[in-house]
Amino acid sequence: MHPFTxxxxxxxxxxxxxxxxxxxxxxxxxxxxxxxxxLRGGRFDLDAIVDLKGVPxxxxxxxxxxxxxxxxxxxxxxxxxxxVAAAFPGLIDAASxxxxxxxxxxxxxxxxxxxxxxxxxxxxxxxxxxxxxxxQGPQGERRLPVEEFCTAPGANVLGRGELLVALEVxxxxxxxxxxxxxxxxxxEMDIAVAGVASALTLSEDRxxxxxxxxxxxAVGPTPLFAAKASAFLAGKPATPExxxxxxxxxxxxxxxxxxxxxxxxxxxxxxKVLTRRTLAIALERAQSNR
Amino acid sequence: xxxxxxxxxxxxxxxxxNGQQTEFLAAPYQSLLEALREVVGLTGTKExxxxxNCGACTVSLDGRIVDSCLVLAAEVDGRQVDTIEGMAPPHxxxxxxxxxxxxxxxxxxxxxxxxxxxxxxxxxxxxxxxxHRIRLWLAGNLCRCTGYDKIVRAxxxxxxxxx
Numbered sequence: 001m002h003p004f005t006x007x008x009x010x011x012x013x014x015x016x017x018x019x020x021x022x023x024x025x026x027x028x029x030x031x032x033x034x035x036x037x038x039l040r041g042g043r044f045d046l047d048a049i050v051d052l053k054g055v056p057x058x059x060x061x062x063x064x065x066x067x068x069x070x071x072x073x074x075x076x077x078x079x080x081x082x083x084v085a086a087a088f089p090g091l092i093d094a095a096s097x098x099x100x101x102x103x104x105x106x107x108x109x110x111x112x113x114x115x116x117x118x119x120x121x122x123x124x125x126x127x128x129x130x131x132x133x134x135x136q137g138p139q140g141e142r143r144l145p146v147e148e149f150c151t152a153p154g155a156n157v158l159g160r161g162e163l164l165v166a167l168e169v170x171x172x173x174x175x176x177x178x179x180x181x182x183x184x185x186x187x188e189m190d191i192a193v194a195g196v197a198s199a200l201t202l203s204e205d206r207x208x209x210x211x212x213x214x215x216x217x218a219v220g221p222t223p224l225f226a227a228k229a230s231a232f233l234a235g236k237p238a239t240p241e242x243x244x245x246x247x248x249x250x251x252x253x254x255x256x257x258x259x260x261x262x263x264x265x266x267x268x269x270x271x272k273v274l275t276r277r278t279l280a281i282a283l284e285r286a287q288s289n290r
Numbered sequence: 291x292x293x294x295x296x297x298x299x300x301x302x303x304x305x306x307x308n309g310q311q312t313e314f315l316a317a318p319y320q321s322l323l324e325a326l327r328e329v330v331g332l333t334g335t336k337e338x339x340x341x342x343n344c345g346a347c348t349v350s351l352d353g354r355i356v357d358s359c360l361v362l363a364a365e366v367d368g369r370q371v372d373t374i375e376g377m378a379p380p381h382x383x384x385x386x387x388x389x390x391x392x393x394x395x396x397x398x399x400x401x402x403x404x405x406x407x408x409x410x411x412x413x414x415x416x417x418x419x420x421x422h423r424i425r426l427w428l429a430g431n432l433c434r435c436t437g438y439d440k441i442v443r444a445x446x447x448x449x450x451x452x453x
Contacts, residue, residue, distance in 0.1 A: 003298045006318035006364040032360045036321070037341045049318075051365065076354065100430020101408065102345055105354040106361070188429035189343070 020161030030072035031106030071110025090178025124197035137162035175202035177286030247275035308376025316363035325363035345431035397435035
């Protein structure tokens, strides 16, 4: 492994300056659960690691109706915060699922997003929550929807000197519910063969879906926002038949490959099943969210 | 001087290690696991996979279990690190260590320090976890010898002996 220096900035400006100076030879660092493994595996070399855990904006977890998750906030802080857990069960589904307890002590949803794995468990739940990624760089701040953040397997939109600061999750509307599930052949500590996050908001009559969002993991080059299946949900009755049809549509938006974890056909079927199931859980949560 | 020849300046690290104030020098790219074993000389923490899959290198960092292979030594400056070496009282064994012996919950032993540190963290939070909870909590620790049943029984046994 190429030797690198360890930089622990105290401000966003310092972090951006170091990242800009080194370009591709530096990376932001939160839990290290991806970047250290990739360094040792020789995927790339770095001259500097920029630890964001001393930067207040990257380590704050603020619930104020909406939720702002600093990019370096580890998973356990999200699911052990009872107010956050009560308000955002769809995010907890992922935060409590990534790795084991040791990994959850370190790994962050922000890091999960930046790592841009197609099978990331954390990204699809953020997408269905309409989360905004807050990016800081040499030209200041910019914001973009999470579904536009990943550009290819392991690649994201961050340019030279840019870093992800935080994730802003809108306050759940009345009648909103969300859920994430993945399929793995083991019980824990595995990478999704396929995963689906679903969210829906019920109309005033509490029987009709006002709007919905569906996102798919491990069935394309990046986590995918299933635009057609999401649009289909609007105005439909919140019934198992609707959920099954949404699953069929979502499966047409998936573009899986076959690999050691599963065949493309298997993944297509999983999208149908997991869409149905996550919509049903999202409905239960929506009904209890008055 | 080319980049490769640039001497990397070591970083002074001062932490509370098993209750003792400890200072050492670590290279900036050195993991906590490497520093514990090769700099400080505490070899009870084991290297298994060195990529966060197996949990053999589990230590407690500010009261949370982590894979020490995925922590940089430089990060623990000012923090509290607890390893397997701090687990037993001065005379005798920790109840979990005793239970692992009685239940034969180890064979080759490489995974054992990690399991013990992780199980201790569980019992400190939840003194009487059920089997499902134990298996979930220990999912980040791999054992290739025992098949896990004896480990789970040992944790249950230690839990039952505490009131």
